[in-house]
Amino acid sequence: MRRTVTRLLAMTALALPLILPATPATAAPTTPARQLADVIPVPVETRPDARGTFQISPLTVIRTAPGSVDAWQVGRQLAETLRPATGYPLPVLPVRATPLPEIALLIGGADSRVGQQGYQLDVTRRGVTIRANTSAGLFAGTQTLRQLLPADIESPQRQRTTWTVPGGRIVDYPRFAYRGAMLDLARHFHTVDEITAYVDLLSQYKINYLHLHLTDDQGWRIQIDSWPRLTTVGGGPGTGVDGVGPGYLTKADYKAVVAYAAARHITIIPEIDMPGHTNAAQSTYPELNCDGVAPPPRTDTAVGYSSLCINDELTYRLVEDVIRELAAITPGPFLHIGGDEAHATTDEDYRTFMQRVLPLVSKYGKRAYGWNEIMQADPPADAVAQFWGTGTTNTDLAEAAARGNKVIMSPANKAYLDMKYDRNTRLGLSWAAYIEVSDAYGWDPATRVAGVGENAVLGVEAPLWSETLRSLDDIEYMAFPRLPAIAELGWSTAASHNWESFRTRLGQQAPRWRLQQVDFYPSPQVPWR
Ligand code: TNX
Numbered sequence: 001m002r003r004t005v006t007r008l009l010a011m012t013a014l015a016l017p018l019i020l021p022a023t024p025a026t027a028a029p030t031t032p033a034r035q036l037a038d039v040i041p042v043p044v045e046t047r048p049d050a051r052g053t054f055q056i057s058p059l060t061v062i063r064t065a066p067g068s069v070d071a072w073q074v075g076r077q078l079a080e081t082l083r084p085a086t087g088y089p090l091p092v093l094p095v096r097a098t099p100l101p102e103i104a105l106l107i108g109g110a111d112s113r114v115g116q117q118g119y120q121l122d123v124t125r126r127g128v129t130i131r132a133n134t135s136a137g138l139f140a141g142t143q144t145l146r147q148l149l150p151a152d153i154e155s156p157q158r159q160r161t162t163w164t165v166p167g168g169r170i171v172d173y174p175r176f177a178y179r180g181a182m183l184d185l186a187r188h189f190h191t192v193d194e195i196t197a198y199v200d201l202l203s204q205y206k207i208n209y210l211h212l213h214l215t216d217d218q219g220w221r222i223q224i225d226s227w228p229r230l231t232t233v234g235g236g237p238g239t240g241v242d243g244v245g246p247g248y249l250t251k252a253d254y255k256a257v258v259a260y261a262a263a264r265h266i267t268i269i270p271e272i273d274m275p276g277h278t279n280a281a282q283s284t285y286p287e288l289n290c291d292g293v294a295p296p297p298r299t300d301t302a303v304g305y306s307s308l309c310i311n312d313e314l315t316y317r318l319v320e321d322v323i324r325e326l327a328a329i330t331p332g333p334f335l336h337i338g339g340d341e342a343h344a345t346t347d348e349d350y351r352t353f354m355q356r357v358l359p360l361v362s363k364y365g366k367r368a369y370g371w372n373e374i375m376q377a378d379p380p381a382d383a384v385a386q387f388w389g390t391g392t393t394n395t396d397l398a399e400a401a402a403r404g405n406k407v408i409m410s411p412a413n414k415a416y417l418d419m420k421y422d423r424n425t426r427l428g429l430s431w432a433a434y435i436e437v438s439d440a441y442g443w444d445p446a447t448r449v450a451g452v453g454e455n456a457v458l459g460v461e462a463p464l465w466s467e468t469l470r471s472l473d474d475i476e477y478m479a480f481p482r483l484p485a486i487a488e489l490g491w492s493t494a495a496s497h498n499w500e501s502f503r504t505r506l507g508q509q510a511p512r513w514r515l516q517q518v519d520f521y522p523s524p525q526v527p528w529r
Contacts, residue, residue, distance in 0.1 A: 036123075036168050038168050039147045040484045040492035040505050041174040041206055044113075052124045052167020054101070055084065056149070060127070062092045065107040070135030073263065075105050078142045081151075087158035102127040103139045103145070109160055111171045117208070118173025121145065136265045136318045137173075140206050144170060147204075149182045151511035151529075176445065178408060178459025179490035180209035180269070181417075181483065183475070186216030186280070187301070188245030189235070192253050195474045196260045200469045201479070201518065205487035210261055211336060211461060213267040214249075216280035217298050217306055221248040222270065224323040227285065234235065234280040241467050243299045258331060269369065270326050273338030274319065275345050278307040287314055301467045304343030310353050320360050328362035335361050340371035351377045360382065368406075375400040384458060387449060388412050388514035390432050398451025406458040411443040414475040414519060415486055417464040421521055427468045428478055437523045441485035441502055444494060462486040473519040480520035481506050503527065 036046040042348060057183065064075040075092040082090055110120040110131035117142060119141030121131040130141035132262050152159040183190055190198075195446040199210060214222040218241055220234030235248030249257070258268045278288075279298045286294035290309040308315045327335060342350050354370075354377030361368040366372075375385050375396040381404040387397055390413040401407060412432035419435040420428040433439065446454040462483055469475055486504060489497075507527040513520050522528055 010096045016306070021515065033164070034148055034150070034166055035119055035147065036170055038505055038508060039144050040502075040509065042496050042501065042505065043144065043170045043486040044118075044493055044496075045169075046170040047169045048166060050170040054123050054125060054128055054162035054165045054167065054408040055090065056086060056103075056165070057101060058088045059100050059104050060088060060090060062090055062099060063098065064092060064094050064103045065105060066092075066094055066096065068107050068135070071107055071138055072513075074135050074138045074142060075103075077139075077163075077263070078103065078105070078145070081142075082153065083148060084157065085153045085155040085159050085161070086163055092269045092313060095379065103247050104129045105142070106131045107135075107138070108133065110137070112174045113171060114243055117177070118171070119144070121170040122171075124146075125167070128165055129342045131359070136208070139203075139265045140172070142204060143204050143264070143457035144172065147512075150289070150510075151515065154512045154515035156515070157424075165197070172232070174491045175205070175493055176457060176459035176490050178209055178461070179460065179487055180211055180408065180461030180485075181207050181408075182211040182213060182461060183273075184213040184216070184418075184464065185221040186213055186219045186273075186277075187241045188220065189221055189247030189464040190475070192249070192257055193249065194475065195257050195470055196473060197477075199261045199264055199266055200256075201516075202483070202487075203266055203477070206491050207483075207487055208265060209269055209273060209332075209334075209459075209461070211463070212257075212502075213271045213463075213465075214431050215272050215274075215338075216277045216282060219246070219248075220284070222254060222272075222326065223248060223250045224322050224325050225251075226325065227281075227318060229284045230281055233529075234284040237278065238299070241301055244464075245470060246347055250313060251325075255329055258329070259281065262331070267332035268330065269332060269336050270330055271336035271338055272322055272326065272498050273340065273352065274309065274357070275315075275339075276304060276306055276342035277306040277338060277340070278308050282306060282308070282320070285318075288312075288318060304341045307342060307349075308353070309346035310345065310349040314477050315353075316356055316360075319357055322393050323357075323366075324359050324364050327361075327366050327374070331365070333367045334369045334384065335364075335366035336369040337361060337384075338370060339374040339377075341371065347376070353377075354379065372397050372407075375405065379405070382406055384408060386410055386461065388416075388463070388527050389449075392448060394452075395448045401452045405456070407449075407452050407456050408459055408461050409448055409457055410463055410489050411448055412445045412460045414440060414448075415460065415468035417462050417482055418466070418468070421523065425521075429465070429467060435482065437481055437485060437506070437525050438499060440482040441489070441499060443489070444497070445489055446494065460486055460490040476519040480518055481523060481526065488528070503516065 085471040
């Protein structure tokens with residue numbers, strides 16, 4: 001290992017004459033000096049130290065915890081993030097201390113509060129040290145470091161910028177273990193490239209779950225080998241709202257998405273929506289209908305008209321096949337079974353259905369997760385409910401919380417990214433509310449629903465339904481800048497909640513989004529840079 005260092009030192013020295021002239025030490029910073037707290041989500045604790053300012057230079061190395069492949073992976077990703085704009089070699093070395101200026105990623109030794117997802121970041125004149133107990137924590141720390149650098153760091157081309165990191169210490173860890181986003185592949189399909197591009201954006205804001213709504217009335221978007229026509233027909237030509245937006249994920253595609261997300265410390269959660277929102281399956285397989293007659297495919301945006309046939313054994317064969325096949329390709333703990341808006345299913349049938357289906361999720365080793373309606377079916381205590389209501393009371397949910405069930409907060413009038421910003425927004429729906437940035441930011445997950453307090457809340461999620469969305473630009477326009485608001489509600493402390501601070505920090509993100517070509521909504525509420 002030592003020999004590697006010596007060789008690298010020699011290589012770097014050789015490279016110096018090539019690199020230095022293009023990067024004069026006198027280059028003026030292109031953006032104002034950044035502060036340790038200029039980060040979204042805002043860190044728990046920042047202690048600035050003006051003497052500790054560090055500059056990334058052509059000599060800087062990235063050093064990762066010896067023996068930790070995961071830490072090395074995080075280091076490699078950090079290098080890939082920093083190389084294009086800096087033009088520096090930034091070698092990633094799994095070695096002990098070097099005399100070079102360094103960014104060190106170390107496992108252990110952090111403040112005891114950082115837990116499983118947090119990190120401690122120290123900036124001195126000699127370098128940056130990120131310490132965490134897990135690679136997820138190290139990754140979170142590198143996302144903070146990225147935001148502490150000038151916005152130019154997001155440029156795909158080399159910039160003549162001084163890469164200054166403000167000095168001091170950050171100790172940071174999440175308020176909630178679960179910070180999620182959701183894409184709806186059923187109304188309009190999103191490709192692997194679009195999903196992974198979204199994953200890149202999410203991971204910058206410490207989002208750690210991505211829920212994929214894979215099936216609905218308009219389309220079925222995940223390959224199931226034992227029911228092949230679900231995708232070849234249900235995801236085929238003509239499927240999607242207005243008959244536009246066909247497509248589906250093969251199992252290989254899905255695994256590729258899972259792996260890509262995992263490398264960015266994001267866990268994929270698949271959703272099969274049932275017993276309603278099932279027209280795509282029922283129009284494909286006539287035998288899934290109580291009368292044996294396939295309804296026509298649907299490309300409109302109505303909800304609540306479809307239902308699986310509750311008293312037919314074939315229904316449970318389908319459900320078990322789907323859950324088994326999906327569980328087998330899903331390493332994450334959760335499997336989402338939908339359960340919303342089952343208006344074509346009687347209450348009694350709904351309970352019958354859920355009481356048969358919930359145990360199937362556990363049978364295949366997963367934790368059941370569903371929209372808040374599943375709490376009407378008295379699920380086991382480890383089942384998770386996703387609250388999507390617009391009100392502040394929900395008796396079933398409060399009772400479930402009292403029994404020990406955990407809740408994910410996605411109030412539709414606050415956290416739904418498919419709601420229009422105002423009446424002029426060209427995309428989106430408005431049934432729950434118009435949601436400006438201050439609305440998306442202006443609520444508290446632990447006081448939103450009576451009887452569902454801090455301990456019952458596992459986290460927050462920002463769903464993005466795709467009735468009106470087609471392209472990645474559409475996705476970005478609705479998600480930015482509201483997604484960072486939800487991310488901050490999920491990560492930062494309740495005590496740090498502050499609209500003035502948030503809107504200022506949000507405005508500072510704009511130059512980064514421009515360089516990343518994120519098509520964001522320039523809300524008039526935000527002082528954009
Ligand atoms: C309600 S929210 C739905 C979805 C729609 C969404 C549009 C929920 C659990 N169900 O089927 O796509 O509204 O905003």
